[in-house]
Each structure stands twice: as structure tokens, then as C-alpha cells.
Amino acid sequence: MGLVIMDEMEDKTSVLSDESDVEVDLRRSSKIQPENRRTFRWRNGQAVLAVPTSSMLSPRFDLSLCRALLERDGFQIPVADFETPLEIALDVPSVRRYLFFNSSLFHFIMAPILYVVIWCAVFSTLHLYLSVTDYWVLCLSVSLVSIFLTTAIIVILHYSNKEINMNIDVRLIQVNERLSRHKLLVGVADWVQNCTGSLQLFIVYWDTAHCLRALTETLEEMRFVRDEAQAKALQLLLTYGAVYVKLLVSERLPNSTHRPLRSRRNHCTTASLCLCQYIKTKVLRL
Ligand SMILES: [Zn+2]
DSSP states (O other): OHHHHHHHHHHHHHHHHOHHHHHHHHHHTTTSOHHHHHHHHOOTTOEEEEEEOSOSSSOOOOHHHHHHHHHHTTOOOOGGGTHHHHHHHHOSHHHHHHHHHTSHHIIIIIHHHHHHHHHHHHHHHHHHHOOOSOHHHHHHHHHHHHHHHHHHHHHHHHHHHHHHHHHHHHHHHHHHHHHGGGTEEEEEEEEEETTEEEEEEEEEEOOTHHHHHHHHHHHHHTTOOHHHHHHHHHHHHHHTHHHHHHHHHTTOOOOOSSSOTTOTTOSOTTSSSOHHHHHHHHTSOO
């Protein structure tokens, strides 16, 4: 099933680079009304856009380009619903630092540099205090200590990044609140391409209406009053939207073993678990 998502995502992302395909696609569907064409073309869970960070030295997402590309795909989103909330969510020092430490520049250049610097520091320190006759023994122990220290630093960075990663999901709640009106959800995920990991901003098509109805029914069964249940359901959908998108695009969604894939309850045919099902199993523990 993961392959299907991959194929579709590759389809969509390759469309971005291939102008002529888009033209053909648009001409073919030109008889359909724009609104219908949008729902006709997109299915829940399909990645509409995947954007990597633009610059290597100060990684950030080119949001105006994103909006232009979305507009080309039939999603007319005002700046107030896209750039403004996304800038508030992502343009903070902790997130910028996170983007940098997760960039391929850091992994391929900074990590080896870190190792060399630690190696030199440890070597010069040990050399001062120890009078080792066997030079290779000194080099070997220095290398081992350096490997240990570099790994420790990377592990610490990894854990602090995990925390910021969760922080990003929380920050994106406000953005998804606005984007869900345009039947879109946003998430930031690690993406491995050509053996290099990078962070990408994913925008996924998602019509929350079915999920909202299903989740409201579930909450009503849990003795919530109708209005209360609906408000709570909407809040849950928005809160877990970014986490869900992240897991969906990186194919890390838990498998639903006891539910058939295309069951009536699943509002997303491309993933093993729908957003409402994810909330039911992971949050409400049903
Ligand atoms: Zn659903």
C-alpha cells in the first residue's frame, strides 16, 4: 500500500517540474467546473505539494512559491490563510535551528567537521598529559573517544530535535485550522531522497467532512452532547492533522490489522489508517 502512496506522490511532485504535463492535464479536464475539477482530481491523503527547504545555509520554505503552485492546482488560498499563519508557525529561531540541524548540509559537512575538531582537541589534550611511545595506540584511543563524543553530541541533538519536531506539529495546528477550510492539511516531515535526508513541507488534500462526522458519532457514543461532540471532534482533527500528515507521507502510519483497508469507515483509500481512525486508536484508545 505504501507503494501506491509513493507512486502518487511521485506523480504529483513530478508534475511540479513538468509544465507540459500540467497543461495537458488541465486541458483534458477543462470541461469540468473548477470546483468539481478539484474534487474530481484529488483524493483524501494525496500529496498536492512537497516542498524542500530553499537555501542550504539558512533553510526555510519558499511560501509564496508554494501558494503560487497551489493556485495552479486549483486551490485559491488568500495570503492570510497561508503565508501569514505558516510564517508565524515556522519562522522562529528554534524551528530555524531545527531545519538547519536536519539539513543535508549539516549531516554531510558539519558532522565530519565536528568529528575532526573533537579528534584534534582530544589528541592535543592527551598528548600533553600522556607520554605514549606507541603512536598508533594513542591515535586509536583518540579516534575511539572522538567517535564516542561525536555520537553523543548527535544523539543529544537528535533528541532535542524530536522535541522541536513535536513543537512544530503543535505550531501547525493554527495553520491547519485555516487550511482545512480549503480542504488541505499541512505537515513537516523528514524525506529521504537519493540517500540524503531533508525536511519537506507537505501539503495534502483532505476533506475533513467525513472524518468530522464519523468522529462526532464516536464521541456521541461516549456520551458527549451533540454540539460538544462536534466541537471536540473538530478540535481533535486539527490538533492531530500535522502529525497525521507527517506519518502519512513518510509511510509510518500504524497498520490497522483489524480493519479492512477499504472499509466504509476509511475516508482515505491511499493509507492504511484514516485521520479519524488514527485519532480513535491513538488518542481515544478505542
Ligand atoms: Zn476518516
